[in-house]
Amino acid sequence: MxxxxxxxxxxxxxxxxxxxxxxxxxxxxxxxxxxxxxxxxxxxxxxxxxxxxxxxxxxxxxxxxxxxxESHQDLQGVFRLTREELEALWVAVAWVDRLTPRVRKALGRLFWGKGTREQPLLYSPLVDQYPEGLFERVVRAIRERRICEVAYRNARGEEKRYFFDPYALIARDPHLYLVGANHNRRQAGYDPLVELRLDQVLEFRLTPRRFPDPRFDVRAYAQSRFRVFAGEGAPMRVRVRFSPEKAGFIRRTRRHPTQRVEDLPDGGVVWQVEVPLSEDLVHFIVGYGPHAQVLEPEELRQRVVAWAQGAVEANRSPEVVTSPG
The missing domain is CATH 1.10.10.10 (Winged helix-like DNA-binding domain superfamily/Winged helix DNA-binding domain)
Incomplete structure (x- = not known):
């Protein structure tokens, strides 16, 4: 034993x-x-x-x-936080379920006056599950610019393996995405920049090799994408008419830096952005059902129609599932 x-x-x-x-x-x-x-x-x-x-x-x-x-030197420092700063930090981390033991220990020292049983002010049940130690390895690889060997399961369920240069982590909705360069795409002559959803990374191994500073501007990159899915091709003008019933929602939320909202006489609005076409853009428009009408481009209108028709066909005659016996 x-x-x-x-x-x-x-x-x-x-x-x-x-x-x-x-x-x-x-x-x-x-x-x-x-x-x-x-x-x-x-x-x-x-x-x-x-x-x-x-x-x-x-x-x-x-x-x-x-x-x-690995040889390293522990860095220790003494600093002060105001009560307001400490409260803000507590709100930011209180809802996070998966913390490493070392982070929990550090937070315990900061929040010694607040028991872990205290109800958080902010809670989200949408938290991805990552393999143990993956987040720490990814952070180290980004800091040290280490070339990594990655096994990744894409949206189609296919497992792909390749070498990868990790640049930055981006949080969108409940997900973390690792942005970097795919060596296979680079060798094939395509744009190597891709996003890997962290919970779909199956293996992540650091190699001794390092990549040069990519001069990657993560803020500019994030602003060039419409929500989760990075579209293919150059940005183009997208114009969508929303009904008066949904106009208030569209006015209140800024979804992209290029967004413009034009009021219409009937109380509706025309929403305009400059983005590449993407599946997420299609999903966003389809989600408004009859309250959204694509004005341009025609390619986007056709994709929205095809997606909506597919949903209708899939739900036209649902099969009745009965339990055995």
Whole structure:
């Protein structure tokens, strides 16, 4: 009977601290009294807490089958927050369910006067589930400009593998998206810039190679996209007429920096933006049903009509599903 893996994590880190040059997985397993595959699980546990354990994949100077701690210096600082700043920070993080143990410890020190049982002022049930340690690896890869090997499941359910240069993380609705360059697209002569939804990343491995500074302006990039889906092609003028019943919603919300809203005599509005055509734009318009009419471009109008007709056909004669027996 082998001991629980979590109970061996402090000893695993201590052994690596005592041997800066590293130890073999075989030696670590013997000293910890665990199986060799458990050593790799301990490595994942450590990295989920921000303790980086390198293998030959990240440090080619290591012998095969060895591990060592990444050398670093802990930075400590003393700072003051006003009560208003502390309250604002509490509101921002209180609803987040999946925090690493190290972040929870830091927040516990900040919010020592507020028990974790206190009801948050803001709550969202829409939180993606990420593989353990993925977020921390992604952040490190962005900071260090590390080329990564990625396995990704796209919207069609297909698994793709390629090398990837991570530039930035963007939050849209409840999702996090990793923006960067796909090496396969670059080699094929296409625009390499893509977005990966973080919860659809199956594997994410840092390589020792680094990519040059891409001079990537994340704010300009985010403003050039209409919500979640990045459209193909150049931006074009989009004009949609909304009924008087929905005009108030359209006036109140600014959905893009290029947005213009023109009032009509009947109380309706014409909504205009300059964006590439995308599936998300189609979904947005179709969601308003008979209250939205595409004025231009014609290609967008046809896509909206096709999507709406498809929804009608799919729901025209629903099959009756009965339970067996």
């Amino acid at each position: 082998f001991p629980k893996m979590e109970s061996r994590l402090p000893d695993f880190i201590r052994l690596l601290l005592e041997h800066p040059g590293g130890l073999s997985v075989r030696e670590l397993a013997a000293r910890l009294g665990v199986q060799r595959q458990s050593v790799y699980r301990l490595r994942e546990k450590a990295q989920a807490q921000g303790v980086w354990v390198l293998t030959r994949g990240e440090d080619p100077s290591l012998p095969r089958g060895w591990m060592r701690l």
